[in-house]
Amino acid sequence: MREATDDGRKALEILRSHYASQGKPRIIALYTELTSLKKESNETITDYIIRAEKAVTSLRNTKEVISDGLIIAMILKGLPDSYKPFAIHTTQSSEELTFTQFKSKLRSYEETEKFDDKSKTDNVMKVNIASVTCYGCGNRGHVARDCRQKGVPKWCSYHRSSTHSDETCRRRKDGHKDEAKQAAEKQEEHEKEQTFVFKVSQTFLPDNITKNGLMVDCGATSHILTEKNDFTKFDESFDPKSHYMELADGARMNNVALKRGDAEVLLLDVEGKCVRITLKKALFIPSYPQSIISVQAATTDGAKVVFQEGQNELISKDGAVFRIEEHERLYYLKMGSVWSSPNL
Template identity: 45%
Template sequence: MANRATGVPAPQLLFDGSEEKFDLWETRFLSCLHILKLKETILREPDEASDEDRWKNADCYAELVRLIDDKSLSLIRHEAADDGRKGLRILKEHYSGKSKPRIINMYTSLTKLRMADSETVTDYLLRAENIITALREAGETMSDGLIVAMTLSGLPDSFKPLAVHVTQNEDSVTFAGFKRRLRVYEESEKMKMTEPTTDNVMKTYTRQGGGHSKPHSNRKEEDANITCYKCGIKGHKARKCYKKVWCNYCKNNTHAESLCKKKGGQDGVRKVAEEQGGDQDHLFKAKYVKSDRPPGNVKMKGIMVDAGATSHIVNDINKFQSFDNSFQSETHSVELADGNKCSGIAQQRGTAVIHLLDNAGRQHTAQLRDTLYMPSYPHDIFSVASM
């Protein structure tokens, strides 16, 4: 509305000729006409134009020309003089039309959309939705999957974990559900930034007597008793290990040659785990039972329950029920707990089946989907996040 004292329209009611802002401006303009009792006049063509209708239509035109820029006025002043209905129709066809070049430009804008560093998720989604709404009003049919994919491509690298989760999820994701996940992820990341830095992968707990697991209070004493499973030296975790190691046997920089499982260094790995004792992660000991083996050949092996791992890891191919044929080992990289990234160590991905014994001796079958087959990894990993 105009300022009561000066008659100057409010800034948000003025249209500056920006195509992407026309729909928002039109909403404000029609609301203004509604207050002036002119909205019905400009939206509906009367069966028979009366003198009263002509006057009201001219009033709509007068309001319209007050609130548009010079370019827009030039579009209507000759063809729609004193005709508010026709003037608004011309502007709408020009700024929100269904011409092929305009639709292509909108698709291009959507594919090139990028979230700015200073932008919030809400601001970014509003920009995307303005283009999406304009495309739909132009008659374009867009699936939620296509919209989600285009919106994902414009997110910064900090949103990659969410992008991986959305693209790997077999369930269909609606755009409304995706927006909700995006906002929740942003809030969780903000909370992490305000919290003190902690080692949230493979935290250290000990079992005292028959009670509950309790965290260590003295981290220095804890680190002094820990043996690094990367270099085999006491006093630090593998995550904090800066020692360069190299295994000549399997050509890998994630462990020393003495701890290489392929070379037969499984005893070395077990020795490291035994040296850590109660000061390392208290592992949930699950028993694998292979029904096709004689009882005397059953191998008992521990599985690590890791809240920080994003995928299950199994190093025995016999535990796999099926494999994903689309998985490409050479392009897949794994980030280990010590921060190192390795490519090619995950040879397959598929569904693994394991058998667990609970504390009452009852056997349970667990099917682990999207499990990585990594024969060089020293132990199996049960991912809490993946489950």
């Protein structure tokens, strides 16, 4: 007002030289502002782009040439980690992208992220099915309406009642808790052996399998046999008190495996011949309803187990091939009798 009284053109030039100088210090300051762009946590994409465009416009007014690619790169650099998928897609895409198109896509991505975040935070009733316990059978991983034991008669051996089962008996569970506590205290005193095994109830096993079949268990770490006569020798150093059986549900108990040693079983191969197989370091557990062959122990000893659609097989290290049959999602090897096989 003092230097250009009543002279609008001169006043505009004075204002330009002060606020829109084309000198080197101002250009450096504008470039610094553009390259140090960073989106604030409480700032929208629109406000963030406006700040970037303001710096770009000021640089262009100083006759600096700013390409759309440079602007896009500077904006992408200042975005938070939640926009990383968008940044990767933009930089890796071969599509020619103008700054106008880039702004439109960035705003669309912001709206999509808002929608996804809202759906995640509103989903308060989501439950991990693995932690759900079925009140019908007492096992985890499913609900009562999907229980495979639905309709099976219930019986609690503790109360001698058919209103509930052993698995869902609260009094029985309390007793198991005390046993588990005692077992944990004993474990602190000295080192003990431990075997993992898959838990199967008697009512869950298909008919005519428990007597003539070996269950194939991928989770068990040792072979398990229920007949003492199958063993050819025992390990005298084995102590049932220091050996613990751990089930898939985390329950641990000692004095379950009474002995350990080498056992011989007769299996029917794919040609129908009876073949004698030696199971090393097998556990003798007469209380179990089903004998089990461990995939882990078999493969460690040189055998090969193949699971594929229509042809599940166990191949011994001697080359004998045995068919693994599926019965209600459980896998079995057929056992034979020495009296019925002249080819043994």
